[in-house]
Amino acid sequence: MSKENNQADLPEHRDKRFDAVRDTWYWKLSKPVRVVVHFVIRTRNAYIHYGGIKGMYKRWKQKKGEAAKRVDFGTKSFPNAEERRREEETVFPREIKISVLVPLYNTPEKFLREMIESVQAQTYKNWELCLADGSDDKHQDVGEICLDYQKKDQRIIYKKIEKNLGISGNTNVCFSMATGNFIGLFDHDDVMHPSLLFECVKTVCEKDADYVYTDEATFTSPNLDDLIVLHFKPDYSPDNLRANNYICHFSMFDADLLKKTGLFRSEYDGSQDHDMILRLTEEAKNVQHIPKILYYWRSHPQSVAADIGAKTYAIDAAKRAVHDHMRDYYGIEVEVESTRAFPTIFQIKYPITGTPLVSIVIPNKDHVEDLRRCIQSIVNKSTWTNYEIVVVENNSKEQSIFDYYKELEALPQVQVVTYEGEFNYSRINNFGVSKTRGEYLLLLNNDTEVITPDWMEQLLMYAQRKDVGAAGAKLYYGDDTIQHAGVVIGLGAHRSAGHTHYKMPRQHLGYMGRLCYAQDVTAVTGACLMVSRAAYDQVGGLDESFTISLNDVDFCLKLREAGYLNIFTPFAELYHYESKTRGMEEGEKLRRYERECAHFREKWKAQLDAGDPYYNPNFSLDYSDFTLRF
Template identity: 65%
Template sequence: MDQEQMDYKKLYEAEREKTEVLVSKIEESEKEIEELNFKLDRIKGSFAWKLAIPLRKGLHFYEKTRDRLTRYGSIPGIMRKVRSKLQERKNMKRHGTASFPSPEEAKAQRETVFPRMIKFSILTPLYNTPEKFLTELLDCVQAQTYRNWELCLADGSDSEHAYVGEICKKYAEKDPRIKYQVLEHNEGISGNTNECLKMATGDYIALLDHDDILHPAVLYEYARVINEKNADYIYCDEITFEGDSIDHMIVLHFKPDFAIDNLRGNNYICHFSAFSRHLLDETGVFRSQYDGSQDHDMILRLTTKAKLVYHVPKALYYWRSHKASVAQDINAKTYAVDAAKRAVHDHIMDVYGMDAKVESTRAFPTIFRIRYPLLERPLISIVIPNKDHMEDLSRCVESIVNKSTYENYEIVIVENNSETKEIFDYYKALEHNPKIRIVRYEGEFNYAKINNFGVSFTNGKYVLLLNNDMKIITRDWMEELLMYAQRPDVAAVGGKLYYADNTIQHAGIVIGLGAHRAAGHTHYKDDKMHLGYMGRLCYAQDVTAVTGACLLVSRAQYDEVGGLDEEFRVAFNDVDFCLKLRHAGYLNVFTPFAELYHYESKTRGMEEGEKQKRFQQEVDLFRNKWKADLDAGDPYFNPNFSLDYSDYTIK
């Protein structure tokens, strides 16, 4: 080792020690923040804080108005936003009573004879159910246009709510499809549901809470799906409402098609589940140790075993929000949070044998961050294409070296026809770092070909494609990506990327989204702290594609699908790559817990001339190659959302 190398090593070690000191200070500050937040929560629970609510509301209104003026630039800007929201409210209403079948449609549905006239057993455990809720529940089941059902009611109500039994008996006397049983003891949610199950004689089991309402055509829709698709597990979209009418909507929850990582991070399926009796016999009954989240536990077990989980993209279930319901306040049933964490943990242990940590997130107590343990710490090869842009590249590389807690990595910089002296001086400086290599690609610019070339020089078990204009935020970003990529069912994993102004650049890609109907980013330009639609910016989830600006995948999978398609010289090569992986049978995952800055210009506007012509050619190529997928729609983006917007605007 010569003197220059020794000096560099000493300098490196000194800088590393400084970094460790700074990291330690940051961690201490984070602990202080947690303590202050705890104290703040205590203050918020005090009488004085509650007394000042009116004043704070006035101040918040002022601040929001000021912020909106800043964001939208003017009163007309705000008015455009208001008009958009009013239009969305109008669109929402068509999913309430306006969506009910007309008398003619209802008659046609009642008279439909399917090849398999499935019998549905609807299970509803009762416990001190308010009279209005109970009668509305009984009425909505009797109003079903599909007639082959039975309603199994197990009543664990106390003596002060004797009217529950009286009402149910009156309905049962008039309609033999309603089965009612008084329980000697209240066995809890799971125990009472299992008592309902003992009464059931149907081919399919469906779960209905005692204070909710069904769309009159839901069983018809499910019977049709079972006959057409042979689905053994079905669910639909749902609406949360309050007050006396389902049209008083609070939330419209339009769900993705089956997505196991979404389900682990958040019980998005929730209502209205129906599943084959044979499937239930295979997985077992409700388990009382998960009371409060017994449905989450059951859904995880059933969908794991199901041959076909089918999502009906229609709002066919109405979840009532009232004082004691989870729909209004999870604190009404805090035990449900712990039960849900146990259910997710135990499910992951059963499937992968991994002792994962399940933690509540800032979005909601039952929206979870899952920390999978790393089974190994393999070499990760980071491939960074570069032409000039010394400032971007140096910022990127130095953030990796100084910030990353994962140490087993190499960086392969693919030099592509740079011209400036400063970049070559920087390359020379990097030669002293044994983790970094520069390889030279001398052909014309082709992003896919450059990356494939760089990957051919890697030694790692995993390949991490990274743009040169990135800066690491999360210290354990590689661990967060790897914990998903290591799973045998996962291929590409991408992180959450921000512009320099802390707005979102990438949080997953939807095919068909955007003006060209090719592919686009969801939650684009939303604020960094935004929770996302139904909390989706707060948990890892399955997506059709992630951006190649930060994409981790195993080298074996990269080679299996032939790497990036070099016909896509600039655009869509990453989306195309992810679609190839999906068609090979793998999941692609977006995680919000690997955060990076992406200094790509968000104000560069439309490309013009030859660049615009090339872009359109690649749009056409992508749309032709993946026509079937585009026609079918992105499975993780509900068809009730407009493809013109990235913020889950209802059509």
């Protein structure tokens, strides 16, 4: 392709072509039709997702309740007089002085005053506010305001920088001013919750943390209660952090960590926080998350919170930060690409070492058309060629399936083995695994169909990592709604486990873009699960006491208990034609399912009581779409 054609595909050139189309008379004339069509599509998707008119009405009421509840996370959550007195009088077992670092640059007076006064309003009093001012000559009022506050409060330290050093350089000046044993990073136009520093110190003391972070909300200036985004985060998730800076605000860390990481690096200006957080959390011994909204990120026309396009250089800086982090800490050269969710939400492509054999294990009983479609999609679509398929035959009765088994004899990469005995999903898979030769195992349901040709590579790049146990795919029903995008323990009516984003439309971005990047999860479905043979053997394979249900979740929990991460990636996509309208099993099947749920709850009681680390406790366990807990 010529250079000119390449340039024509750049975003700025595409935007110009789209703008040209938008200015035409026929585009403007067709607007009513587009509005109607889009409304019909959205209504259809909602009808499918929420299960009809009643479900849509129920969800509307929930959303209405959520909108009313948003204000509870604003000023209504601030401590009252009694709570403030209790927090101010609390004596902690450790003496912790927090240096709050704020680089200033042409900060508007209103933002500056609200920022400073939110620090002064903290119930925890052992802090210092380090203000390094890189403002230009037209904004001398910034220094005047700061000096006025400094006269009245000696905990405020102000320094004028003669030459603007950029955001990293200016923040590094703040570091040089700091005398605290913990450091907090604060933006010049944002606001703290009055209990922020108290909660951070409480967590450090109770959990011996050397790095803590909180949930946050984005508000529309000037109203702190006009919360437009509530960001409830998972506990520390290294893969999430590489894919996007989900930790962001507020971060507080032991100052000694800087001896290992160094200060901010100007080559990552615009995403200097992402670079620094990647390095700090890598070196930290104990990263803790406080699941409370304690930081308010102001959205205004010049802020990244309003539009990343206001600072496009931040996108390239963030990509470099992730790439360089993986190179420097792990010796891995990864590819980092923006996703459809947001320019700074990334797909990370890990290199695959060698061409290991992948053994695909497919249990089967009858269902000839399902199995045929599954195997044909693997053979015809997969770009990974070094694989074997082991079909585990179990008590089929229809002649058609045995005829198909004879057809499969013509495929050298496929073998059919027979498991004799009553159905036990765990035992059948363990038996199938015993007949394989591969270094990597891929458990696969017979009612799946490959969509993305590189699905095995997308799973393998994670399964090959020494810190990863199971890697799971994104699965859709036949109507292009989501069947699987990761599993949360405790979710659902039986409080055992459930799928997030369940039945959402295929193109949905997910909560905070989660359907668009690979992430750490507690468990993935066994309908499509890749794991190394070494890890599979280490934890003893699937627990055969779970005959039908929850064996995959149990397996993933065993992997986590052994120290592995489990990964969900949306870049390996398959259809899973399991009937989503079949409803709950009845009779003995229902009783068996309930027995297995009870067995699961008993076996993993401690983990269930603690809550899923990747599912914020502010979310309801009754819904899969990140509905707030009421």
